[in-house]
Amino acid sequence: MNIQMVDLFTQYEKIKAEIDSQIESVIRSSVFVKGGKVTEFEENLKKYLNVGNVISCGNGTDALQIAMMALDLKEGDEVITTPFTFVSTLEVLALMKLKPVLVDVDPNTFNIRPELVNSHIDHNTKAIVPVHLYGQCADMESLTEIAKENNLFIIEDACQALGTEYIFKNGMVAKAGTIGDIASNSFFPTKNLGAFGDGGALFTNSDELAQAMRSIANHGMSKRYYYQQIGMNSRLDAIQAAILDVKLKYLDQFIEARQAAAVFYDRELSNIPEISIPARVPYSTHSFHQYTIKVRGKRDELQKFLHSREIPSMIYYPLSLHLQEAYHYLGYKKGDFPVAEELSEQVLSLPMHTELTEEQLTFITSTIREFFS
Ligand SMILES: *Cc1c(COP(=O)(O)O)cnc(C)c1O
Numbered sequence: 235m236n237i238q239m240v241d242l243f244t245q246y247e248k249i250k251a252e253i254d255s256q257i258e259s260v261i262r263s264s265v266f267v268k269g270g271k272v273t274e275f276e277e278n279l280k281k282y283l284n285v286g287n288v289i290s291c292g293n294g295t296d297a298l299q300i301a302m303m304a305l306d307l308k309e310g311d312e313v314i315t316t317p318f319t320f321v322s323t324l325e326v327l328a329l330m331k332l333k334p335v336l337v338d339v340d341p342n343t344f345n346i347r348p349e350l351v352n353s354h355i356d357h358n359t360k361a362i363v364p365v366h367l368y369g370q371c372a373d374m375e376s377l378t379e380i381a382k383e384n385n386l387f388i389i390e391d392a393c394q395a396l397g398t399e400y401i402f403k404n405g406m407v408a409k410a411g412t413i414g415d416i417a418s419n420s421f422f423p424t425k426n427l428g429a430f431g432d433g434g435a436l437f438t439n440s441d442e443l444a445q446a447m448r449s450i451a452n453h454g455m456s457k458r459y460y461y462q463q464i465g466m467n468s469r470l471d472a473i474q475a476a477i478l479d480v481k482l483k484y485l486d487q488f489i490e491a492r493q494a495a496a497v498f499y500d501r502e503l504s505n506i507p508e509i510s511i512p513a514r515v516p517y518s519t520h521s522f523h524q525y526t527i528k529v530r531g532k533r534d535e536l537q538k539f540l541h542s543r544e545i546p547s548m549i550y551y552p553l554s555l556h557l558q559e560a561y562h563y564l565g566y567k568k569g570d571f572p573v574a575e576e577l578s579e580q581v582l583s584l585p586m587h588t589e590l591t592e593e594q595l596t597f598i599t600s601t602i603r604e605f606f607s
Pocket residue numbers: 293294295296319320322323365391393394419420421422432433434
């Protein structure tokens with residue numbers, strides 16, 4: 235049985251005719267960077283998300299940087315974020331000479347804890363960057379309240395949560411990435427909506443921020459060859475936009491397939507005492523960018539056992555960001571974020587994609603059960 239962590243080829247085969255013809259039409263038009271196809275995709279994503287503006291860019295990391303530039307964050311400004319995520323947030327803050335202030339995460343949701351955000355705000359704090367890790371939203375309602383009280387911006391890192399829905403206490407529903415001032419998204423091939431290469435986008439309901447971000451992503455240009463501000467070169471290719479535009483039509487179906495696999499995993503793994511299945515919260519759906527279990531004790535042994543049966547699995551993330559060599563200069567040490575540190579020793583992400591068959595899921599879960607029997 236050929237089980238992959240992410241099976242992009244089988245997914246492609248199902249929509250090959252549409253994708254191939256879209257790629258060909260971009261080649262025929264010979265408009266490869268920006269242009270009509272990119273605008274069309276931005277419009278369709280805007281409608282899907284029900285957000286004021288979608289601005290495409292080169293990748294999810296650039297998106298974070300463009301957001302911070304548009305908010306005019308300056309050297310020494312503090313930004314509160316999580317140590318238990320992909321490196322992008324910290325990297326961009328470091329490059330921009332902003333000061334990352336890390337706070338620990340919740341052991342069940344893996345997401346930033348609003349109470350800790352609150353207790354780390356001082357007069358230099360300018361923004362909060364919550365990450366909707368693995369596809370489930372952080373507690374945006376509490377974070378929004380804190381941001382309002384303290385006059386802070388919120389940049390949602392929605393890279394793992396495109397299509398996830400946030401459910402407010404009053405019953406209102408909004409897509410992940412449409413709640414904060416700005417959201418960053420990535421179209422890296424393995425993301426919920428993946429290109430055939432790099433890609434990214436920013437979402438905002440502010441037309442003013444949208445205009446600034448559009449300009450920053452295109453060299454800070456106002457009209458052609460007139461530069462209003464310092465920008466960067468971060469654009470989405472038309473071929474990627476064409477592919478994404480086809481896949482966007484299937485995004486909800488893709489998410490349903492992921493959720494169905496998650497339900498299967500839940501059912502087969504929930505009664506193994508050494509394992510915790512992913513917690514669900516009342517304020518968010520879960521798009522299962524990753525299906526991540528916590529294994530108490532023999533996590534690495536389980537991973538080796540799965541590997542011996544040709545079942546892939548991944549550790550997202552094996553070392554909390556505050557302990558990474560590149561970020562020693564921040565002055566954090568072991569013990570500063572006990573939950574993030576413990577999670578890095580317990581988490582294991584199982585194969586998760588849109589093409590998992592019942593046969594594959596049965597093999598994966600029965601192998602895990604065998605290991606613990
Ligand atoms: C993928 C990802 C990014 C970066 O996106 P790229 O397109 O690879 O630059 C940032 N943050 C999170 C949480 C991600 O998962």
